[in-house]
Amino acid sequence: MKxxxxxxxFKYGGSAEWLLxxxxxxxxxxEVVGLIGTSGRGKSTLGKILAGQIGGYKGDVLLGGKPVxxxxxxxxxxxxxxxxxxxxxxxxxxxxxxxxxxYDDGLRRELGVKTHFLDRYPNELSGGELQRICVMRALRPxxxxxxxxxxxxxxxxxxxSQIWHVVLDYAKQYGIGIxxxxxxxxxxxxxxxxxxxxx
Ligand SMILES: Nc1ncnc2c1ncn2[C@@H]1O[C@H](COP(=O)(O)OP(=O)(O)OP(=O)(O)O)[C@@H](O)[C@H]1O
Numbered sequence: 387m388k389x390x391x392x393x394x395x396f397k398y399g400g401s402a403e404w405l406l407x408x409x410x411x412x413x414x415x416x417e418v419v420g421l422i423g424t425s426g427r428g429k430s431t432l433g434k435i436l437a438g439q440i441g442g443y444k445g446d447v448l449l450g451g452k453p454v455x456x457x458x459x460x461x462x463x464x465x466x467x468x469x470x471x472x473x474x475x476x477x478x479x480x481x482x483x484x485x486x487x488x489y490d491d492g493l494r495r496e497l498g499v500k501t502h503f504l505d506r507y508p509n510e511l512s513g514g515e516l517q518r519i520c521v522m523r524a525l526r527p528x529x530x531x532x533x534x535x536x537x538x539x540x541x542x543x544x545x546x547s548q549i550w551h552v553v554l555d556y557a558k559q560y561g562i563g564i565x566x567x568x569x570x571x572x573x574x575x576x577x578x579x580x581x582x583x584x585x
Pocket of ligand 1: 399405423425426427428432
C-alpha cells in the first residue's frame with residue numbers, strides 16, 4: 387500500500403502565488419521518507435494535506451489508490467512539532483487518549499508516559515511529556531502512515547532518540563510508512579530510508 391500526493395497545487399487564502407505548485411510524492415508501507423527543505427517552503431502544509439487536515443487544494447491524495455477515509459480514526463496520522471496545539475486544553479489527557487480507543491499499556495511504558503500524566507490537563511505537563519502522549523495517540527494498529535512533523539525538536543537528544551526508537555520499532559512491527567519532516571540532517575541520515583528535497 388502507498389500514500390500518494392499527485393500534482394498538488396495549494397495556496398493559503400489571500401496569497402497570489404502557489405505555495406505548493408505541482409508537488410507529487412509517495413510513501414510506501416514500511417518506508418521512512420525524510421522531507422527536507424528550506425524554512426517556509428511548505429513542508430508542514432504538505433504534511434497537513436496528506437493527513438487530511440487542510441482542504442481546498444488541487445490534485446489528489448490517495449491511500450492504496452483511493453481517497454483517504456474520513457469520519458473514522460484516520461489511517462494517516464499527523465504528529466505536530468507543537469503538541470500543545472494538538473490536544474484539547476480543556477480535557478484531561480486520559481480523555482484525549484481514550485477518544486482514539488483503548489491504548490496499549492506496553493507502548494505507554496516504552497514511551498515513558500506515567501499513568502498519573504493521564505489525570506492532568508495539557509498545561510500541567512512539559513512539552514516533551516505531552517509529545518510522548520501525542521506519539522502514543524498516533525501509534526495504533528489502524529495507523530497505516532505517520533506524518534511526523536519535526537516531532538522531536540523540543541526534546542533533548544536522549545529523549546529524542548528514545549522516542550524515535552519506539553516509533554521506528556512500532557512502524558516496523560505494523561508496516562507503517564513514515565514521512566519525517568525535519569531540518570535535522572543528522573536525524574534524517576539516521577532514520578530515513580529515502581530523502582525528498584523540497585526546493
Ligand atoms: N494558516 C496559514 N495561513 C496563511 N499562511 C500560512 C499558514 N500556515 C503557513 N502559512 C505560510 O505558508 C508558508 C509555508 O509554511 P509551512 O509551515 O508549510 O512551511 P515549512 O516548510 O514547514 O516551514 P518550516 O521549515 O519553517 O517549518 C509560510 O510562508 C507560512 O507563513
